[in-house]
Amino acid sequence: MTATAKRTSAEYHQRARELEASGGEKPVKIAILASFTAELLKPYIVVESADLGCRIAPWFAPFGQFEQMILNPASPLWKEEYDLIWIALRLEDLDRHLHHEHPSLGPERTAARLDALRSRVMAAAKAARANTRATLLLSNFAFSSLYAPGLFDASDPDGFGHLLAATNWQLAKDAAALSDTHVFDYQGLVNATGASQWADPKLWYMARAVSSAANHGALAQALARAVSALVRPTVKCIVLDLDNTLWGGVLGDDGLEGIKLGDDYPGNVFKEFQAALLGLHQRGFLLAISTKNDEATVLEALRFHPEMVLREKHFASIFANWDSKPANLRRIAEALNIGPDAMLFVDDNPVERAQMRAELPMVQVLELPADSASYVAALQECSLFDRPRLLLEDRRRGEMYEHSRQRSKHLESGASLEQALKDLRMMAQVGEAGPQTFERIHQLIQKTNQFNLTTRRHRLEEVRNLSQAPDAKVAWLRLQDRYGAQGLVCVGILRKLDADCWEVDSFLMSCRVGGRRVEAAFMGYLAELARASGARRLRGVFRPTAKNEPVRRLYPELGFRSVPSSSKDSEQVFEIELEDGVLPWPDLIGREEKPKRGDA
Amino acid sequence: MPEPLELRVRRVVSSVLGLPIEQVTLKTSSDDVENWDSLSIVNLMMAIEEEFQVGLSPEEAGDLLSVELISQVLQEKLAQ
Numbered sequence: 001m002t003a004t005a006k007r008t009s010a011e012y013h014q015r016a017r018e019l020e021a022s023g024g025e026k027p028v029k030i031a032i033l034a035s036f037t038a039e040l041l042k043p044y045i046v047v048e049s050a051d052l053g054c055r056i057a058p059w060f061a062p063f064g065q066f067e068q069m070i071l072n073p074a075s076p077l078w079k080e081e082y083d084l085i086w087i088a089l090r091l092e093d094l095d096r097h098l099h100h101e102h103p104s105l106g107p108e109r110t111a112a113r114l115d116a117l118r119s120r121v122m123a124a125a126k127a128a129r130a131n132t133r134a135t136l137l138l139s140n141f142a143f144s145s146l147y148a149p150g151l152f153d154a155s156d157p158d159g160f161g162h163l164l165a166a167t168n169w170q171l172a173k174d175a176a177a178l179s180d181t182h183v184f185d186y187q188g189l190v191n192a193t194g195a196s197q198w199a200d201p202k203l204w205y206m207a208r209a210v211s212s213a214a215n216h217g218a219l220a221q222a223l224a225r226a227v228s229a230l231v232r233p234t235v236k237c238i239v240l241d242l243d244n245t246l247w248g249g250v251l252g253d254d255g256l257e258g259i260k261l262g263d264d265y266p267g268n269v270f271k272e273f274q275a276a277l278l279g280l281h282q283r284g285f286l287l288a289i290s291t292k293n294d295e296a297t298v299l300e301a302l303r304f305h306p307e308m309v310l311r312e313k314h315f316a317s318i319f320a321n322w323d324s325k326p327a328n329l330r331r332i333a334e335a336l337n338i339g340p341d342a343m344l345f346v347d348d349n350p351v352e353r354a355q356m357r358a359e360l361p362m363v364q365v366l367e368l369p370a371d372s373a374s375y376v377a378a379l380q381e382c383s384l385f386d387r388p389r390l391l392l393e394d395r396r397r398g399e400m401y402e403h404s405r406q407r408s409k410h411l412e413s414g415a416s417l418e419q420a421l422k423d424l425r426m427m428a429q430v431g432e433a434g435p436q437t438f439e440r441i442h443q444l445i446q447k448t449n450q451f452n453l454t455t456r457r458h459r460l461e462e463v464r465n466l467s468q469a470p471d472a473k474v475a476w477l478r479l480q481d482r483y484g485a486q487g488l489v490c491v492g493i494l495r496k497l498d499a500d501c502w503e504v505d506s507f508l509m510s511c512r513v514g515g516r517r518v519e520a521a522f523m524g525y526l527a528e529l530a531r532a533s534g535a536r537r538l539r540g541v542f543r544p545t546a547k548n549e550p551v552r553r554l555y556p557e558l559g560f561r562s563v564p565s566s567s568k569d570s571e572q573v574f575e576i577e578l579e580d581g582v583l584p585w586p587d588l589i590g591r592e593e594k595p596k597r598g599d600a
Numbered sequence: 601m602p603e604p605l606e607l608r609v610r611r612v613v614s615s616v617l618g619l620p621i622e623q624v625t626l627k628t629s630s631d632d633v634e635n636w637d638s639l640s641i642v643n644l645m646m647a648i649e650e651e652f653q654v655g656l657s658p659e660e661a662g663d664l665l666s667v668e669l670i671s672q673v674l675q676e677k678l679a680q
Contacts, residue, residue: 008650009643009647009651010612010647014615040642202657203646205658206661
């Protein structure tokens with residue numbers, strides 16, 4: 001986190017006003033309930049969020065009135081629907097003298113006071129959760145400079161710092177137990193800036209300001225990053241250049257032995273950068289290569305250079321040729337079945353970056369610094385990698401795509417497609433949503449753009465409520481084949497329209513299992529669920545977006561007939577009678593049943 | 601020639617309070633600007649400290665009530 005003052009305070013005010021007057025894209029609405037004068041942050045939040053490309057419109061609860069705001073159903077907080085609520089309570093505002101009193105109180109009573117503070121935050125969070133579908137963000141607790149602990153505080157197992165850390169740990173556990181609730185790492189931010197640099201005592205005494213004016217920008221930026229990570233679809237694939245990006249020097253000129261990569265300067269800079277990218281790969285980001293090089297030479301380097309951290313198997317797609325980078329990026333997007341807007345382009349050459357921005361403005365471009373020693377920092381500062389929580393599917397995604405490369409070879413080699421699909425020995429498991437699957441279902445709902453018939457972005461809480469409603473069903477499908485597990489790849493939501501008819505509210509599938517009849521199997525399962533609930537007709541809706549053209553014909557292809565649509569003109573409505581044998585489960589996919597309305 | 605102090609003050613007031621610079625005169629004050637409230641005074645204080653590289657005391661901040669008063673505070677401050 002950098003706390004560089006990019007703008008002066010007056011410039012923040014000016015720019016914020018311009019942004020607010022300019023209109024444009026609908027901003028993310030957030031409500032801020034703080035124990036300090038959060039309103040002072042307003043221009044900083046407006047400007048920093050716009051810089052990140054995720055505009056925020058903040059609303060501030062009257063100073064210090066967080067509990068009143070949350071508990072009173074008639075309070076202004078509940079008059080509007082917010083996307084996110086930030087509960088920002090600080091130790092130094094609410095129990096200001098605790099650290100002075102800590103030595104005389106002793107560890108138990110100090111811990112109890114800290115715990116009371118944590119409970120206060122959690123009580124507020126739970127009350128809010130019961131009232132709203134908004135994402136909740138809870139600040140953890142930090143030392144301010146006024147609380148700088150003594151030199152031997154860390155040496156004492158009952159030291160204030162350790163007690164505070166234990167409180168923050170418990171807060172994280174509490175937040176994780178509450179749906180769509182996340183910790184805002186206020187402590188991490190203060191530490192990164194330096195506790196002694198953080199606060200301006202005068203501003204706190206006078207106006208209960210959260211920090212010195214110079215740190216308002218950094219705090220607003222961290223908040224904007226958190227909000228953006230929680231509400232904005234993230235990057236899925238990192239497209240990398242090779243020469244002077246993954247190694248020093250030019251492979252074509254310097255040769256395999258000549259490129260700089262190893263444990264000494266400057267090779268260690270690039271090795272570390274590769275290690276950081278491998279870390280991202282393991283967190284579920286796909287890696288791909290677009291390089292102006294000869295393919296055989298590139299593969300030789302990936303396979304045989306002794307110092308490479310990233311190997312051929314880590315890349316979901318490799319394009320080494322002399323075509324333009326935007327052309328290659330389009331090919332990678334096509335090969336991986338993801339949109340260009342889910343891709344991040346990393347190249348040391350500013351000309352290539354400029355060309356990418358000009359030709360494919362929706363592609364995210366990492367501003368790689370001229371000094372390669374700062375490459376890793378540039379990755380770490382990139383908000384596009386921020387993810388609230390890592391799911392099992394994220395960890396395994398890279399592996400799955402590697403399997404998928406083998407699978408495509410398999411499909412290319414097969415005599416007939418039908419036979420090739422049979423040889424995949426697919427086995428599906430279907431079931432209804434439960435606590436183990438809510439988060440993955442919500443993730444797919446947020447991320448899936450192409451194979452998504454209605455693109456309704458239900459929030460986590462909605463998914464949970466629908467799964468328990470008598471007139472709705474939330475269903476999933478997991479897939480496995482001879483090359484490995486694909487995980488939970490389909491999500492469907494059904495809603496009862498009337499005694500006879502149920503509607504497919506949402507139907508979406510991860511593109512990595514496209515072209516394998518999985519959608520037919522899953523639709524068959526949804527039809528079974530609807531029939532079991534007494535439906536005689538199933539209605540499907542296609543809501544066109546910029547991304548879902550590939551599934552425009554899905555319903556007719558599955559045997560649904562078109563019916564006139566009374567609502568929006570772009571929406572297409574289809575129906576099918578749920579007679580015996582309708583929407584059959586494809587033979588080439590095996591099926592494993594989950595016994596009850598539970599989970600896998 | 602450096603920009604006169606009063607003009608710099610007018611600029612800061614204009615940015616922080618969102619008034620067109622031509623409407624900000626020496627006489628512009630909290631009496632006739634609706635959003636020149638206690639929150640704005642803190643915002644003005646932070647902006648002025650930064651613009652003029654000075655530290656203002658809470659007492660001095662209490663005087664940030666008009667362009668004229670701000671200019672006076674700063675003149676005294678910068679003369680020290």
